[in-house]
Amino acid sequence: MIQLCSNDDPPVSFTVPRKAVELSKTIKTMLEDLEGFDMEQTPIPLPNVDAPTLELIVKWVEQHQDDPPPVEKPRVEDDDSDDSDADDDQEPEVVIPEWDKKFLPTDDEQKNQLFKLLNAANYLEIKPLLDIGCKYVADKISGQTVEWVRDYLNMENDYTPEEEAKLKEEIAWAEGL
Amino acid sequence: MSVQAYQTAFSIWLDANRSRLIYRLGSDTNLAKMARVEWMKMSEEDKNMWRKKTDISAQCLRGRLKKVKRKGTTKKTPSESIDQSDALSSLPPSILVRHILQRVSPAQYAQLHLVSRRFHHLLSNYADELPKRDLTFIAFKIPWEDELTCAGKLGGNCKNLNESRQSKEAPLMALAITGYLRHQKLIGEVRFDKGFELRHVLKPLIHLAKHKRLCMTHIEFKCCMSGVTEGQLKELLSHCSSRLEYIAVGTHADIGLGIITDALIASIVVNGRFRALCLSRPVGLTDLTLDHFPLIDCFHLELKHERITPSGVYRFIQRFRKEYKKWSGHLTICTSLEKPLRNLITPDEVRKNETWYEGKTTEWIFFKTPGNRLPPHLYLGFESC
Structure with a gap:
């Protein structure tokens, strides 16, 4: 078992099976690098993750610890000579499993927690969790108005009226297509 | 090592793990190149965050953990922890672009440009990484009322642009083309109509072709091609010749000898799909x-x-x-x-x-x-x- 500590004061500690915690590529690499240390006795501090978020992370990795490992695509280096069609590097379609749909903090009042979860998944390199979270957000903003997207993402309209008008004119081409 | 010292060192390790592209610069040139590209793409806000993190010496990592002298728990700076009230703004561009915007339909990108400056910059700067809409036809022409001017205008199926934008200068036109094709990919026909000066748009077109936005099957020149060289045309076509099937030069095209040459055609036919060459004006083949x-x-x-x-x-x-x-x-x-x-x-x-x-x-x-x-x-x- 591995202990993970949140960044709260005092830190909140969670004990997680090693198999589950190794779904995080960051922690897995660290454990491999520190082979020989007694990691079961030493809590691992996660300075970027608070307790509620870490609790979600732990819940997710415990649920998915027996999933088959995701197939990683080899990174394609930039190659100007490649004339093939350029859509090969797009992310594959992600389907959010039923359990994950219920697990994700999707209520309006929880959306900040969802973004914190995405941040933590990115920080800990838990790609499948990052994928389903981002897929959820992408689906949520798809087809919505500018105002709705701003509201959902807690973003302020930081354009001046003149800038906004100019930009609207510049992108007017897309409206009628 | 005391548990506290170990925890401090480990916190540093975790943070530095995220900046591993930077600290490996010295020994790996591919990573160095990648890191430079990543760095150039970062916003100033992100760059400042990483600058703060450069206090973490890479030499503290891997085998040198014992040299860490700091005592006590890690002092958290605001940039290191996630602000409870603004988790979204701390999402790095890589998540927003490669994981979220990547999954939104390109048809919505135009709207998303309006959300905020940050979104506008992300959508513009990372346009090459985002999916594109397929565009089947585009024509470059000058409107009737401007026919006597030397300026051109983007037309074709982009009716709104044709009506609303009165760009008469080449730099503006180049911007309009780049903006128009920012989130689109031409997969069908491109036509340069009578009176249009191809030289005004050749540079942005080469740029777009290089970034695989021009994957047309048909290209038709009815335009003025003065000032265009064989080399420029060859560069343009070299980036989009993999799908090219048809080249035509219309009756009213203003084209001299030595632009479309035997060598140019030979460079296109090697890609295998080229099947039609219709020249209604002498080009010197x-x-x-x-x-x-x-x-x-x-x-x-x-x-x-x-x-x-x-x-x-x-x-x-x-x-x-x-x-x-x-x-x-x-x-x-x-x-x-x-x-x-x-x-x-x-x-x-x-x-x-x-x-x-x-x-x-x-x-x-x-x-x-x-x-x-x-x-x-x-x-x-x-x-x-």
Whole structure:
């Protein structure tokens, strides 16, 4: 078992099976690098993750610890000579499993927690969790108005009226297509 | 090592793990290149965050943990922890672009540009990484009322732009084209209409082609091509020739000799899909093009103004005889070649055609098999030039 500590004061500690915690590529690499240390006795501090978020992370990795490992695509280096069609590097379609749909903090009042979860998944390199979270957000903003997207993402309209008008004119081409 | 010292060192390790591209710069040139690219893409806000993190010496990592002298728990700076109230703004561009925007339909990108400056910059700067909408046709033309000016205008199926934007200067036009194709990919036909000055847009078009936004199958020049060199055209076509099937030069095109050359055509045909070359203006091609042109299904060559010789046509027919077996094709040359060719070869059939624009023309048909009405045949047409 591995202990993970949140960044709260005092830190909140969670004990997680090693198999589950190794779904995080960051922690897995660290454990491999520190082979020989007694990691079961030493809590691992996660300075970027608070307790509620870490609790979600732990819940997710415990649920998915027996999933088959995701197939990683080899990174394609930039190659100007490649004339093939350029859509090969797009992310594959992600389907959010039923359990994950219920697990994700999707209520309006929880959306900040969802973004914190995405941040933590990115920080800990838990790609499948990052994928389903981002897929959820992408689906949520798809087809919505500018105002709705701003509201959902807690973003302020930081354009001046003149800038906004100019930009609207510049992108007017897309409206009628 | 005390548990506290270990925890401090480990916190540093975790943070530095995220900046591993930076600390590996010295030994790995590919990573160095990648890291530089990543760095250039970062916003100033993100760069400042990483600058703060450079206090973490990479040498503290891997085997040197014992050298860490700090005592006590890690002091958290605001940039290191996630602000409870603003988790979204701390999402790095890589998540927003590669994981979220990547999954939004490109049709919505225009709207998303309006959300905030950050979104606008992300969508603009990372446009190459985002999915594109397929665009089947685009025409570059000048509107009737501006026909006497030297400026052009983007038109075609982008009606709104055509009506609303009065860009008459080349730099503005270049910007308009780049903006128009920012989230789109041309997969069909591009046409440069009469009076349009191709040289004004060649540079942005080469840029877009290089970034795989121009994957057209057809290209038609009816425009003014003064100031355009063979090298520029070759560069443009070299980036989009993998799907190119058809090149045409219209009757009203203003094109000199030496822009579309045998070498240019040879560089396109090697990519395998090219099948049609229709030149209604003299461009200076010779028998070399005939020698290299691929004899694939429905190939079509209109070379009545070119420097084609009877022996070149004879070689072409002989090559068809050896290679055809499956496909039909059409070659049109100048009527002046009809008489000399009679001394070299005899067609299976000769027929007279009548068209409203050319009057009477002659067509020779080769390799016609008795009893088989289906192709493959070679049609050799003669038209006045």
